Amino acid sequence: MEHEDPRARILDAAEELFYGQGIQAVGMDAVRSASGMTMRRLYQHFPSKNDLVEAYLLRRDGRWRASLAVYVSRSGGTPREQLLAVFDWLGRWFAEPGFRGCAFVNSLGELGATTPAVAAAARHHKEEFGGYLAGLAEAAGAPPTTAVHLTLLAEGAITAAAVHGDPTAAADAKQAARILLDAALPR
Amino acid sequence: MEHEDPRARILDAAEELFYGQGIQAVGMDAVRSASGMTMRRLYQHFPSKNDLVEAYLLRRDGRWRASLAVYVSRSGGTPREQLLAVFDWLGRWFAEPGFRGCAFVNSLGELGATTPAVAAAARHHKEEFGGYLAGLAEAAGAPPTTAVHLTLLAEGAITAAAVHGDPTAAADAKQAARILLDAALPR
DNA sequence: GCAACGTGAGAACGATCGTTCTCACTGGCG
DNA sequence: CGCCAGTGAGAACGATCGTTCTCACGTTGC
Numbered sequence: 001m002e003h004e005d006p007r008a009r010i011l012d013a014a015e016e017l018f019y020g021q022g023i024q025a026v027g028m029d030a031v032r033s034a035s036g037m038t039m040r041r042l043y044q045h046f047p048s049k050n051d052l053v054e055a056y057l058l059r060r061d062g063r064w065r066a067s068l069a070v071y072v073s074r075s076g077g078t079p080r081e082q083l084l085a086v087f088d089w090l091g092r093w094f095a096e097p098g099f100r101g102c103a104f105v106n107s108l109g110e111l112g113a114t115t116p117a118v119a120a121a122a123r124h125h126k127e128e129f130g131g132y133l134a135g136l137a138e139a140a141g142a143p144p145t146t147a148v149h150l151t152l153l154a155e156g157a158i159t160a161a162a163v164h165g166d167p168t169a170a171a172d173a174k175q176a177a178r179i180l181l182d183a184a185l186p187r
Numbered sequence: 188m189e190h191e192d193p194r195a196r197i198l199d200a201a202e203e204l205f206y207g208q209g210i211q212a213v214g215m216d217a218v219r220s221a222s223g224m225t226m227r228r229l230y231q232h233f234p235s236k237n238d239l240v241e242a243y244l245l246r247r248d249g250r251w252r253a254s255l256a257v258y259v260s261r262s263g264g265t266p267r268e269q270l271l272a273v274f275d276w277l278g279r280w281f282a283e284p285g286f287r288g289c290a291f292v293n294s295l296g297e298l299g300a301t302t303p304a305v306a307a308a309a310r311h312h313k314e315e316f317g318g319y320l321a322g323l324a325e326a327a328g329a330p331p332t333t334a335v336h337l338t339l340l341a342e343g344a345i346t347a348a349a350v351h352g353d354p355t356a357a358a359d360a361k362q363a364a365r366i367l368l369d370a371a372l373p374r
Numbered sequence: 375g376c377a378a379c380g381t382g383a384g385a386a387c388g389a390t391c392g393t394t395c396t397c398a399c400t401g402g403c404g
Numbered sequence: 405c406g407c408c409a410g411t412g413a414g415a416a417c418g419a420t421c422g423t424t425c426t427c428a429c430g431t432t433g434c
Contacts, residue, residue, distance in 0.1 A: 021300045024211045027421055038382050039423085049422065101296060105346055109293030113208045126350045149363035152356065153336075156343030159292055163313045169339065176336035179370045180363060214391055225412050226393085236392065 007045050010035045014056045019103050023053055023110055050115065053107070057121040060103050065128055072136070079140035080181055083150060084174055086133065090154060091170030094161040101162025102155075129154070146184040150177050194232050197222045201243045206290050210240055210297055237302065240294070244308040247290050252315055259323070266327035267368055270337060271361055273320065277341060278357030281348040288349025289342075316341070333371040337364050 013035035017026040028049055032042050046052040068089050075085035093099065100106070104122035112119040130151045137147035157173035160166070200221035204213040215236055219229050233239040255276050262272035280286065287293070291309035299306040317338045324334035344360035347353070 022297050024297070025301055028423080029421085039384075040381070043423070047423095100300065101292075102346075105288075105292065105350070106296030108350060109288060110209050110211070110297040113287065114212055122350050126347070145359070145362065148359045149340075149366075152343030152347060152360050152363060153339050154343065155346045156339030156341065159289075159342045159346055160313070160339060163292070163295060163309050172332070172335045173339050175332065176339060176367060179336075179367055183366045183370060215393080216391085226414075227411070230393075234393095 061125045083136045087170050087174035094167035102158050142184045149180050241304050248312045270323045274357050274361035281354035289345050329371045336367050
């Protein structure tokens with residue numbers, strides 16, 4: 001466990017700290033001590049804090065979307081049920097200890113105006129998520145606009161859950177999604 | 188114009204800087220020079236940066252919600268049309284130059300974990316907004332759950348517009364809101 | 375055995391930040 | 405006129421940050 005890939009150990013520590021406290025609130029020394037590294041080795045793997053931040057966002061994007069896709073595909077229902085399962089996955093995420101909203105929205109608000117790479121990472125993450133929902137919607141036979149609507153509901157649920165610290169936003173969004181799907185897919 | 192209330196001049200400068208660049212990215216010296224103040228006078232009105240941040244959020248909350256309420260009430264339609272006018276107002280906001288998402292969500296992501304007053308301000312802002320939509324929904328004869336759904340759509344539209352820099356999220360959300368209202372208020 | 379090198383641990387450096395202090399100066403009051 | 409309370413302008417201070425440097429030490433190759 002401790003002979004892990006040093007890069008992974010650093011990214012693990014960085015992710016927990018950056019996501020939990022905000023990027024600017026975490027100094028490189030905190031990352032160093034949390035990862036059990038020395039300064040030299042830390043900067044060997046990530047030549048600057050910006051590089052570490054970008055790697056953090058990139059890895060989190062991949063893991064987040066993979067976790068969602070695995071959950072949804074294992075839910076094993078119809079495409080319509082898979083679209084609704086997205087909100088179940090959101091509800092589980094919201095209930096995780098330490099949930100603090102979307103890492104990309106948070107980093108965008110904090111650094112988006114000054115660090116273009118952060119803004120680009122957030123845009124990419126949201127585009128991929130929207131594209132994923134669009135794919136599910138297409139499989140369900142729903143028009144693309146419905147996918148956009150569900151994307152907005154999901155985004156809103158993430159924000160609401162973060163602000164109020166209340167995971168029920170996922171169930172609320174799921175309920176609305178069901179109504180929209182029913183309207184788009186008359187049975 | 189320049190003999191304005193010093194407090195207002197400071198808050199004007201702070202709002203533009205904090206909202207446009209993030210709170211931590213703006214130093215007190217930048218606020219001082221942008222407001223044409225001296226350090227002494229700046230700290231006379233706001234004894235610490237935290238006080239200034241809280242005042243910034245408080246004033247922005249009041250102005251934001253007042254501007255929305257004025258727009259909606261002047262739209263002069265039925266309660267149902269007023270609910271939809273909320274999304275028109277959002278669209279105008281998104282198209283304003285310098286739009287960078289919700290100031291409260293941004294500050295929550297940046298400072299929410301370390302500054303309870305910021306988290307409380309964000310919660311208050313979102314609760315007031317949700318309550319406002321709930322009032323409109325009640326007047327329209329829609330169930331409270333519909334108000335929650337529209338609130339999630341509005342939140343999602345704000346986030347989407349901020350991430351993609353694209354004001355059309357407001358029209359998308361309005362379209363979804365219409366569907367939800369039609370389902371809740373059969374005519 | 376020894377020289378060369380890479381590493382650990384942390385001090386050091388320069389920049390920046392929030393906040394306070396200095397100091398010359400101004401205007402009102404006796 | 406003389407005094408003093410308050411101000412403007414900005415330097416100063418202590419803390420913190422990102423990043424680099426020092427230096428003693430252990431290891432490796434000859």
